[in-house]
Amino acid sequence: NAGVTQTPKFRILKIGQSMTLQCTQDMNHNYMYWYRQDPGMGLKLIYYSVGAGITDKGEVPNGYNVSRSTTEDFPLRLELAAPSQTSVYFCASSYSMGAKGSPLHFGNGTRLTVT
Amino acid sequence: GESVGLHLPTLSVQEGDNSIINCAYSNSASDYFIWYKQESGKGPQFIIDIRSNMDKRQGQRVTVLLNKTVKHLSLQIAATQPGDSAVYFCAEKTNTGNQFYFGTGTSLTVIP
Numbered sequence: 178n179a180g181v182t183q184t185p186k187f188r189i190l191k192i193g194q195s196m197t198l199q200c201t202q203d204m205n206h207n208y209m210y211w212y213r214q215d216p217g218m219g220l221k222l223i224y225y226s227v228g229a230g231i232t233d234k235g236e237v238p239n240g241y242n243v244s245r246s247t248t249e250d251f252p253l254r255l256e257l258a259a260p261s262q263t264s265v266y267f268c269a270s271s272y273s274m275g276a277k278g279s280p281l282h283f284g285n286g287t288r289l290t291v292t
Numbered sequence: 293g294e295s296v297g298l299h300l301p302t303l304s305v306q307e308g309d310n311s312i313i314n315c316a317y318s319n320s321a322s323d324y325f326i327w328y329k330q331e332s333g334k335g336p337q338f339i340i341d342i343r344s345n346m347d348k349r350q351g352q353r354v355t356v357l358l359n360k361t362v363k364h365l366s367l368q369i370a371a372t373q374p375g376d377s378a379v380y381f382c383a384e385k386t387n388t389g390n391q392f393y394f395g396t397g398t399s400l401t402v403i404p
Contacts, residue, residue, distance in 0.1 A: 181335075208390065210391075212394075217396070217397075218396055219381060219394040219395055219396040219397060220336070220381070220394040222391055225390065225391065227390055233390075235391065267335050267336070269335075274385070274389065274390040275387065275388060275389075275390070278324045278385055278387075280326050280338045280341055281326075281336075281338075281383075281392060282338070283328075283335030283336045283337070284335050285333075285334050285335045286333075286334070286335050
């Protein structure tokens with residue numbers, strides 16, 4: 178299994194540009210998450226999905242959009258990039274949540290710079 | 293809101309010594325806790341987890357202790373090695389929640 182794969186690894190955007198961060202997992206996990214990590218900070222949840230066709234906002238959703246058309250893929254869309262969106266973005270997936278939660282499996286991140 | 297924090301933002305230990313990394317949480321409804329290790333340029337990597345019906349769990353060279361009374365979690369690393377140098381995060385969730393909440397992390401440096 179490749180686990181959670183994120184592309185691209187690095188990207189530089191100009192203010193106002195848009196882009197999609199790709200995330201795919203091959204573990205057949207229903208639960209998928211997007212986090213951002215700013216320097217010296219913990220992980221902040223942007224959006225998550227509990228299954229195909231279902232998405233929900235996390236702590237910091239403004240400026241982002243997601244879709245979940247398949248179990249495997251959970252792309253994150255930035256429509257009008259702003260310098261405040263400069264960060265490292267991590268995608269994660271999990272087998273289960275609720276009362277029998279299981280660990281999150283993370284990708285290696287996308288480092289995004291907006292100038 | 294949720295609050296998961298760490299007492300020490302940085303920790304330096306000599307190679308071969310034991311390391312202890314602490315974490316405080318504020319939600320008494322949290323019942324599942326995980327420690328993650330993050331090396332530079334990589335995503336967080338699962339180390340060990342513990343549920344609230346336990347107060348101690350051991351893995352290979354690592355032990356997690358949970359004190360629900362004071363809402364405190366710790367990670368003990370035995371015989372710390374240079375490869376253990378990384379940032380360590382604790383994460384928590386409730387039994388009904390679909391989200392984990394992460395602390396800010398502790399940077400562990402192992403001195404050869």
